Amino acid sequence: MAWGPWAGGGMAGVEGAEEHLLRRGLRALDPAPAVSAVGAGEESVVVADVDWERFAPAFTSARPSPLLADLPEAADAMGGGMSTEGPADKGQSFVDRLAGVSPVERSQAVLDLVRGHTAAVLGFREMKAVEPVRAFRDLGFDSLTAVELRNGLNAETGMRLPATLVFDYPTPQLLAEHVHDTLFGAADVEPEAAVLADLDRLAGAISGFSPENAARGLVEARLRSILAELGGAAEADAKSVVSQQLDAASDDEIFDFINQELGRS
Template identity: 75%
Template structure:
C-alpha cells in the first residue's frame, strides 16, 4: 500500500520509514492476538516526525514519549558553541555589515528554494510570507535542519511562524550569530537599490508591472531631486510637465527670441 502513488516517499519525508513486509505481518499477528486495546507499530525517525508534528502547536499525544522529548531537546534560536561551520562564520566575519546581511539572506533563500524544489534562490521573494511560498510543517522542519547545519544554531521548528518571511528570518539569524548591527543609512540605501535593480532585471519587458515600477521610480526620483516650491526652476518644470506640445514649442520660441 505504501509503495503506491509515491506514498512511501511522502511518509519517509515526514519521518515514517516503511516496514519490512514480513516483519510487519509478524508484528500485526502478535498485536491482533494480544490483549492491548490500542497498539501502534511504526519505524519512526523522531526528530523529523516530532518536529513536523509539533511545529504549529504542542502535542499532548506525543509529549510524554522519551524519544520525542529527546528529539525536541535544545534551546530554540540560540547559537551552539563551537557548532557552527567555521567556513561560514569566517567568510562573513571579514565583510561589511551590508554584505554580511545580504549573505545571510541569500543563505535563507537558498535553503528555502531547496526545500520547496525551486531551481534557485531567485524564485524566493525575501518579503513574501513562507505560507504564501507553499510551506507546511514538513518543509518548515527541513528548512530548520538545513539552517541549523550551516549556522550551528538551534532554530525552533516554529521558525516560519515566528519569523514569517525570509527577510525576517535572515535578520534573526544574522543578529543571533553576529549581534545586531547598526548599518549606515547610506550603505543600506545602496544595498536596497542593488537588490531592486536585480529584481527589475528579472521582470519581462512584456509584463505590465514594469509600467507601475517606472511610475513609482519616477515619483521617488522626483522626491529625491525635489526643489523648494518657490524655486523658479521648479515652477517652470511643473509647467512644462503639464504643457501640450504646442505650448512647449511656443515657450521655446519665446525663450530663443523667435516669433
C-alpha cells in the first residue's frame, strides 16, 4: 500500500513540505477519510489526493509515463497540457500591443516577456537576473517550474506551448525566438539592426555578472578588440573619402584646402 502525504502531524518538523507538495499537485491527506478509502481484495493500493492538472504535466514533462497512461484523469490533464495548436483569441492583446513597432523592438519585447515570466517563476525580484543565453537547467528549472513557465506564457500570448518547452528550447533566447516566430513569423531584420539587438542582449547578459566573475576580464578584452577594429575601419574610411576628394579636386580647390587646414605660410 502506498500513501500520499499525511496532513498535520504527518509532516511535522518539515518546514514548507506541505506547500512544496501542493505546488506539485499532491494535496495532504486527512487521515480519517484516507484510511476509509482503502478497499478490500486489491493487490496494490495507492491512496493519494492528486491535482491532476498540476501533477500530470509536470510528472511527464521530461518523458512519457506508462504509470499514468491508463488513468483517465491524468490522460485528460496531459492531453490538454501538450496541445500545440496556434495562438488563441486571448493572445491577440499581446500581439496587438506590438503592432507597428520595429522588428528589433518586437524581438526585444518577446525576449523581455520570456525573461520576465522566467524570473517570476523562479522567484527572482528582477528580470535582469535571467541571462538570455544561460540554460534553464542552470537557472534552477525543474519539471514543475517548466510547467508554470509554460502556463504563464500561454496565458499571456494565447499560444499552446508544451510542458517540455525548457527542454526543447534550452535558453530564454531560444525560447523567445520560437515564441516570436510562431506569433509573428521569422524576423526580417536588417543586418545593422540585428547587430544593435545583439549588443542589447550582450549588455543585458553583462549586467548580470558579479564583480568577481572571471569572465569579466575576457569580455572586456574582447570588447576592446572590437572597438579597436571599429576605430581602425572608421579611420580607413575617412582616409579613403579624403583621398577620393583630393583625386577629384582641381588645383585651386587643393590649394584652398591646404590654406584652410594649415593656414598660409
